[in-house]
Amino acid sequence: MKRIVIIVLTLFAVSQFVSAQISDSSLVYKKRVLESTEIDLLMSLYNQDGSHSPVNGGLGTEKLTNGTPTIVLSIPLNANDVLTIDAGISAYTSASSSNINPFWSAPSYYKNAGLTNITSASRGGGGNVITAPTGPITPTTYNTIGTPWLASTGASKSDILKAVHADYSHSTDSRNFIWGSNLSYSKEFDYTSYGFGGNVTRLFNDKNTEIGFKGTAFLDKWKPIYPTELREYKDYGVNFQSSGYFKGVKVYNQSGIASTSYLPSGFKEWDQTGRNSYTLSFFLSQILTPKFQAALFFDLVIQEGMLSTPYQRMYFSDKPNYYIGAISDIPNYTSPTNHRVYQLADAIEVLPNSRYKLPIGARMSYYLNEWFVLKGFYRYYIDNWGLKAHTFNVDLPVRFSQSFSLTPSYRFYLQNQIDYFAPFETHLSTEQYYTSDYDLSKFNSQQYSLALNYTDIFSKFRILSLGFKNANLKFSHYNRSDGLTANILSFGIKFVANGK
Amino acid sequence: MKKKVLALLFTVVLLSSCIAVKEYKKIYLNDPDMKLAAHQNERFEGNFQVYREGASGANGGKTGGGCGCN
Numbered sequence: 001m002k003r004i005v006i007i008v009l010t011l012f013a014v015s016q017f018v019s020a021q022i023s024d025s026s027l028v029y030k031k032r033v034l035e036s037t038e039i040d041l042l043m044s045l046y047n048q049d050g051s052h053s054p055v056n057g058g059l060g061t062e063k064l065t066n067g068t069p070t071i072v073l074s075i076p077l078n079a080n081d082v083l084t085i086d087a088g089i090s091a092y093t094s095a096s097s098s099n100i101n102p103f104w105s106a107p108s109y110y111k112n113a114g115l116t117n118i119t120s121a122s123r124g125g126g127g128n129v130i131t132a133p134t135g136p137i138t139p140t141t142y143n144t145i146g147t148p149w150l151a152s153t154g155a156s157k158s159d160i161l162k163a164v165h166a167d168y169s170h171s172t173d174s175r176n177f178i179w180g181s182n183l184s185y186s187k188e189f190d191y192t193s194y195g196f197g198g199n200v201t202r203l204f205n206d207k208n209t210e211i212g213f214k215g216t217a218f219l220d221k222w223k224p225i226y227p228t229e230l231r232e233y234k235d236y237g238v239n240f241q242s243s244g245y246f247k248g249v250k251v252y253n254q255s256g257i258a259s260t261s262y263l264p265s266g267f268k269e270w271d272q273t274g275r276n277s278y279t280l281s282f283f284l285s286q287i288l289t290p291k292f293q294a295a296l297f298f299d300l301v302i303q304e305g306m307l308s309t310p311y312q313r314m315y316f317s318d319k320p321n322y323y324i325g326a327i328s329d330i331p332n333y334t335s336p337t338n339h340r341v342y343q344l345a346d347a348i349e350v351l352p353n354s355r356y357k358l359p360i361g362a363r364m365s366y367y368l369n370e371w372f373v374l375k376g377f378y379r380y381y382i383d384n385w386g387l388k389a390h391t392f393n394v395d396l397p398v399r400f401s402q403s404f405s406l407t408p409s410y411r412f413y414l415q416n417q418i419d420y421f422a423p424f425e426t427h428l429s430t431e432q433y434y435t436s437d438y439d440l441s442k443f444n445s446q447q448y449s450l451a452l453n454y455t456d457i458f459s460k461f462r463i464l465s466l467g468f469k470n471a472n473l474k475f476s477h478y479n480r481s482d483g484l485t486a487n488i489l490s491f492g493i494k495f496v497a498n499g500k
Numbered sequence: 501m502k503k504k505v506l507a508l509l510f511t512v513v514l515l516s517s518c519i520a521v522k523e524y525k526k527i528y529l530n531d532p533d534m535k536l537a538a539h540q541n542e543r544f545e546g547n548f549q550v551y552r553e554g555a556s557g558a559n560g561g562k563t564g565g566g567c568g569c570n
Contacts, residue, residue, distance in 0.1 A: 044544035048552075068544055206520040279557070285536060290525045295536045299557035361558030363536045367528040375533075381555035389555035397533035405533055415554050440554050453539070455532055470532070472539045480552065488548060492541030 032079045033171045037497040039466065040072035042088070043490070050438075050484030051336065053096040053148060054312040055227075057345065058424035058436030059334055060148025062484060063095040081170050090161040095150070098157030100311045101228040102146035102342045103245075103324060144249045145325040146342030156225065156311075161188040165195075176203045182216075193220040197279075214281040222273040224310035229324075229344045230267045238263060249324060251344065256327035266316070266347035266429050275305040291367040297379075301357035312437060313345035316429040334424070349435040351420060357383040361391075373397045386419035387440070403456065409449040409476075417442040438482050449476040459496055466495040 050062035070088030077083055151157060169180035177200070184195035197216035203209070226234065228245065236243040241251060241260060253259040278301070285295035315321070323330055325341030332338045361379035368374055377393040393411040400406065418440045420433040427434040451474035459467030471493045478486040521529070528534065538546070550556040 040540050042541045044541065046548055072540060206522065208520045287521050287529060290521050291528045293529055293536065297558040301557055357557060359555060359558035365534045365536055367531065367534060373531065373533040379558050387554045391555065399533065413553060418554065439552055472541055474541065476545055486548065488545055490541040490544045492539060
């Protein structure tokens with residue numbers, strides 16, 4: 001992150017120098033595409049909760065929090081060229097990811113729960129049978145437990161994604177033709193992404209019509225992390241209960257009887273871990289009247305490679321069930337009150353290694369009067385995994401003054417499920433592809449938002465050499481019909497260098 | 501597919517035949533609230549929607565890159 005900050009600040013300093021040199025040496029005035037360097041400081045805070053974690057095969061906690069500080073620097077290199085650098089991080093904690101390894105040593109579980117000295121309860125029966133403890137907790141009193149309904153303390157409970165994106169654009173003197181190119185890079189612990197692309201835009205009809213094409217490629221790479229029990233099975237085979245992480249840990253069958261029959265033979269490691277995404281985009285925007293404009297967007301997206309997520313567990317209905325933890329909670333496994341037993345996976349999600357997506361969307365904005373603007377968006381989406389979706393969005397900016405506006409928004413989304421989705425423990429092991437990821441299930445969602453926008457047209461407010469230009473604060477609440485809820489608060493503020 | 505392409509071309513021709521609005525008449529169109537693009541900070545909202553929903557694209561937003569798996 002330090003490096004990113006240093007790079008961004010250096011570029012900012014260089015841009016100031018270059019801009020100054022250019023303005024000093026310009027003999028003929030030409031309106032610049034971007035008058036001065038602009039700086040956007042952005043931030044979002046996101047949280048969600050749900051009960052269909054794909055890491056646990058379609059059930060369990062989906063609690064997640066995420067923060068994304070980001071800076072975007074737009075630098076005019078000369079009258080025609082602009083360089084934009086976009087750098088930021090995305091820091092998250094995820095209960096779902098934490099359960100890649102859901103297993104606790106029971107003493108630490110009770111310690112974290114604040115149960116360090118319990119005096120009134122029955123004692124466990126030994127081995128992995130965990131019931132409420134009596135007396136001080138000691139490492140030898142209890143063994144290993146787990147649950148899909150609480151976050152684990154595993155290393156995968158949090159991560160930071162670092163991302164940087166550079167975009168260069170050139171406009172012709174007439175400003176009727178723009179071309180550009182971009183590079184991007186992002187990295188988190190188990191995933192790395194490299195991207196590049198180019199775009200052209202043509203304006204004509206007195207700049208009333210705009211047509212653009214864009215091509216982008218992302219060459220990504222997984223570093224696969226597998227669920228702990230499957231990783232141990234991979235390393236030790238049938239001996240995994242007498243070696244490694246699970247040495248001495250008892251596994252129980254559905255009846256609560258200790259067993260050595262757990263063999264996740266359906267699990268196979270991925271030998272090809274690349275994921276490439278190619279996008280061709282087309283857009284057309286048109287001014288229809290002095291108060292009405294609209295745009296059409298069309299994308300063709302081709303993805304190939306490892307499109308599955310390697311730590312999303314699968315449980316098959318035609319395979320026997322095995323557990324680690326308290327046998328008394330086995331009948332109660334799918335209830336959120338189960339805090340002490342975890343079902344061992346039969347396999348991981350397997351999805352086809354190619355996907356073709358065809359979304360087409362339309363936007364419009366209409367100036368109703370000096371108080372109201374009406375904005376709408378619709379998108380139809382179809383892909384070769386059997387997913388079809390509709391998205392509607394309407395915004396109604398209400399303008400209180402030349403500087404302030406308040407924008408309430410409503411968004412409705414509807415999708416069917418992909419061909420390969422089934423809920424927890426309903427897939428058959430004989431199927432070729434399977435997932436219990438509810439992001440790919442049938443649902444609808446609604447989102448309500450309120451945004452406050454402020455624009456300082458003359459950049460009167462200043463900090464050092466930076467003039468304040470505008471700010472936007474937005475809060476959204478999201479409800480999905482499967483019970484997932486989310487809130488997001490986002491904030492953006494724009495400064496312009498040497499603004500007057 | 502042919503029909504869709506023809507419909508798209510028809511729309512292009514139809515829209516481009518509209519009367520051109522001169523620059524000095526674009527005062528309403530140049531209003532910040534009339535922009536057909538989202539605010540910079542709304543990108544985060546678009547990102548989480550891409551992660552939590554099966555559909556993406558045709559929105560000027562992210563269509564690939566990053567696993568989106570948390």
